Structure formats: C-alpha cells, structure tokens
Amino acid sequence: MALLATDRAEMSARSQAKDASDYVLDEQVGHLLRRAHQRHAAIFLEMIDDAQLTPLQFGAIMKLADVGQTSQNQLGRLTAMDAATMQGVIKRLIARGLVVRGPDPDDRRRLLLTLSANGVALAGQVVQRGLEISAKTLEPLSASERETFLKLLARLSD
Amino acid sequence: MALLATDRAEMSARSQAKDASDYVLDEQVGHLLRRAHQRHAAIFLEMIDDAQLTPLQFGAIMKLADVGQTSQNQLGRLTAMDAATMQGVIKRLIARGLVVRGPDPDDRRRLLLTLSANGVALAGQVVQRGLEISAKTLEPLSASERETFLKLLARLSD
DNA sequence: AATCCATCGTTCGTATACAAACAATTGGCT
DNA sequence: AGCCAATTGTTTGTATACGAACGATGGATT
Secondary structure, three states: OOOOHHHHHHHHHOOOOOOOOOOOOHHHHHHHHHHHHHHOOOOOHHHHHHHHHHHHHHHHHHHHHOEEEEHHHHHHHHOOHHHHHHHHHHHHHHHHOOOOEEEOOOOOEEEEEEEEEHHHHHHHHHHHHHHHHHHHHOOOOOOHHHHHHHHHHHHHHO | OOOOHHHHHHHHOOOOOHHHHHOOHHHHHHHHHHHHHHHHHHHHHHHHHHHHOOHHHHHHHHHHHHHHOOOOHHHHHHHOOOHHHHHHHHHHHHHHOEEEEEEEEOHHHHHHHHOOOHHHHEEEEEEEHHHHHHHOOOOOOOOHHHHHHHHHHHHHOO
C-alpha cells in the first residue's frame, strides 16, 4: 500500500532517513502544477489559433481592455509579469499594432499603454474563446469539483 | 457590424454575448495555474539554495535515481520534458558532473544516462529538501484540503 | 536646495518550453 | 534484400520567466 504524499511529508518532518526513491515526482505539487500548466498552454494555443496570441499576450490585452490605460509596470502587477517579461510581451503587441505606448505627462519615468482600435476589436473577438479555453481546461472535473479546485488553487496563488 | 441595444440586451440576458469586461483574468484556471506555479518555483529556488538546482534539474536527478539508467527521450517522457528541453537540462547536469552520458550498445541512436557518484550523493542530500518544498507550497491548505487538491490537480495533468 | 531612496523601464544572462527541420538509425513490411 | 515509417538526439527560432545591474526620474526628508 502506497503512502500518501502527506504521510511522506510527515515522516520527513520527523527527520526519518530518506533515500531518493522516497521522492515520487508524480505526486509532488510542483510537478503536477507544471504539467497542468503545460496542458492548459497546449489547449490555449490550439483553441486560440486564428488570433495568434500567447496566453500572456491574451492576458495583457484582456487586462488592458478592463482597466483602460496603465503604465507597463502596473500592467505587469495586474497580470503577474515582472518588468522584464512585460517589456517583451508589450514590444510584440506594439509590433502587431494591438497596443499603443506613449509618455505619461505627469511622470516622465512612465510609459502609458492603451489598446489600439485593432486591439479593442481583437479583444472583443476572443473573449468568448478565452472562456471556452478555461472550460476545456477544467473539463475533466465535474461542476462542483471545478468550484472546489479553483478555490483551493486561488489560495496557492498569492 | 455594431450591435443594436436591443440585441445586446437580449444576448446578455441569455448570457451568450460577451465583451472584454466579462473576462476576469484572476478567475481563469490558466492564470491561477501560472501564478501557483510561479509561487512554487520561488519557494523551490529559495529552499534549495545550497544545492544550486532548478526544479527541472532536480526532477531529472530524482527520476534518474529512481529508474537507474535510461535514454534521454525516455527520461524526458518520465519527467514531462520534450526532447529539446531535456537536451539543455542534461547538458548542464553533465557539465556539473552530476550525470554521465554514454552510447547504448543495443541501439546506436540512444544515449544512456546515469547518475555519477556525485549525482547519487547529491540526490540523497536533497530528497528531504524536496519534500519540505512540497509541504511549504501546500502550506496554505489544511491536510484534507491538500489531499483533495492533489487529487483534482492530478486529473488536470494528463 | 541638497540629498537619499524608491520607482520606472531597459538590457543582459541563464533557464525553461516547444514547434519544426534535420541526420542517423531502427524496425516492420514486402 | 530493399524500402519506408518511426524513433533518437540536435539545432534553430520564438516566447516566457526572472535576477541583477543600469540610467532616468520622482518624492520625501532635512
């Protein structure tokens, strides 16, 4: 009978001797989170196809559509991307004409971001897709399981 | 192709038409999975510090310790890394002298991987750390919530 | 006003991720 | 034997991720 991961953690807290075979990769949260994220990314890229967006680009566009106008770093905070990553994402969205970037008259350190007309149009076209992608990702779970899962997952996401 | 107010009202009543503001990024599985994975990676890198391993390098070493000897692609399947990613991970582990790579006498396409003596030693030293990292990641949840969460997460990880 | 510290965005270096193309090899099928 | 499809590992190109260092600017304190 196999030990649960929690039992192993308990034993480890009691400092019992362990060898490498006590570590079951496929039961570790980190590995499962990585694989679930991989699966979601695959579903995303398959279902978004015609819009040619990555998950991060999609997130940035949706958040910009929501808040209207913000600085790069602020948008990064809202979408959980650090400044360096945000820089690359925005650079590609600007290159595609979906986002416009201009100086902030009130603070010359800042660059204000806005969706272009094309960006607004695209956002409207892909919202539904985004929701379908979320549904597809959660498909293996029942409705009540989905609710439970999302609540617990949110608590591991600060 | 603008919608009339009456069209919008009707669609909205049936919950069929969406605009960008209906998409709440912070409630989408993909975004939450990404953030939870980020948090785990941060915990991992902080707690593994002296061993100087990344999550993938750690996973490859633990799996190698478990199965003993395999080809690169096979190890990739066991750890959910594609061939290109595996190549990079193994290259760095070989450079650090933790993994040894040699030809497979039975199949000249394959490269057989084994942990070096240093690799075996390191594996033994960090198993416990790995389990503590998993525990720390799940810390926000109660014992029963952890079990529930891991079961549901595993079903979203094929 | 002068100074100190925080914030903003950029760049560099390292490490995942994965599609796609590639050469070498293997196994199955005829 | 000969052919063909699949597998193995590498490389290239694009896109996250993030620490660290950097110059420019802002706000606060004295």
